[in-house]
Amino acid sequence: MAIHIKSPWEIEKMTKTGQLHTAIFAEVEPHIRPGVSTLELDQIILRAIQKAGGQAPQIGYRAGGTVPFPSATCMSIDDVVVHGLPSKRPLREGELLKIDFLFTYEGYTTDMARTYAIGKVSPEAERLMRVTEEAFWVGFKLLQPGRRIGDVAAAVQDFVERQHGLWCIREMVGHGVGRELHEDPQVPNYGEPGKGPKLRPGMTLAFEPMVALYPAKMVILADGWTATVGKGNLAAHYENTVLITDSGPRLLTGSQKAVPVER
Template identity: 40%
Template sequence: MILIKTKKEIDYIRESCQIVAEVLQLLKNYIKPGVTTLELDRMAEDYILSNNARAAFKGYSQVGSFDFPGSICSSVDDEVVHGIPGNRVLNEGEIISIDVGVEKNGFYGDAALTVAVGNISDEKKKLMEVTEKSLYLAIEEARPGNRIGDIGYAVQSYVESFGYSVVRDLCGHGVGKHLHEDPQIPNYGKKGSGSLLKNGMTLAIEPMINLGTHKVFVDEDGWTVKTMDGKPSAHFEHTIAIIDGKPEILTKC
């Protein structure tokens, strides 16, 4: 069931989303060669706690795996999403996706961005640019009267025109009263298909785009999703609310 939020509920979601946005900007400015993903994780958790909020990912459980141990997901190069923070040292030329979820006052925000570690190849720069652009094209489709398929079509048609592929095993989702709510929001689809979009919906839209094949697998750690061919992947995400006939980005810093 797709939950329609009241103005007051959206205000609570907006507060959690603002913390998410601030964490992402904080980490973005700190990412450089030599930093470990665990350092980023601790920095994020400290900031979230200082705002009387909770890291929504920490302790999150899914079938067949242990509870997620990190406050953020840190996914490097061929890691698509759900990378576990640890002693991994970031190296010049890598790209890293940072995904942050926050819960405050019982409401959730969720967003992600991909950041260059030092100087990166033109190939990786283009992948990041196209993926981020596809996110904003998708957000523009999140209007009453459109459908979920319009969001997915916007992502797919744009990124595939550059020869990239859309991850199909993972998708965006509703968010707000819970970290993951209906509807699921694939990054591919047909115009005019899927659930009808309405005012009061709050959605996490998150293109996950691979340089090579769309095929992925879950690493032996039980969480980290990686590209099957070992080529890099980029990931950008915003939580949005549909208000007065148009999308508002809640996780914009």
């Protein structure tokens, strides 16, 4: 396993990339509403990426034997966890939309995802969104040098499954990011304390709890990308790029929030 420890110069580059990435999310958010298509949102984001002088590295990306990914972003609705393809279908009241995309600027890449309620959603959807975001902050606090990936994964799984009765997605995991779109180590949202690679200052991780309402095996649809937990289920996703420092974790995307953690 080759884990890239970033130099101070690289961290400076990734900090700038993350700031621009966060600003692009802020730019698209006012447009997220019923009646707007995910293709329209994808194009707003692509224009913002180009205006910032960056690149959309997902366009043309291949994973294994898959067909090239066609879009700048993943737009995943309701039971689709990740890798949903933007389309012309208008968003509908009550749906959950996950927007997830990588952003490259001056050779360095960050990764970020959010889940949005389209209009008024059900109480169970609201709860799913809240617990998924809170799970990120539960794990974030444990991204400390000297701890192991399994410590973080086990804490997220305990919070989501034992405390809240929801389901951590098994088939998709977080990962290192920076010089490449996907680097070592893998960062799952389930596992055992004391297992996995040790966290070290200079590691940059895409940490991303992905949570479903009900236990399910994720399935990839015929397009080779769309990953679903099945009709009638719901999924939420919350992701930031995080830098491990001597004094603890630092966000490279998003912003630190005082999120009340439900126990």
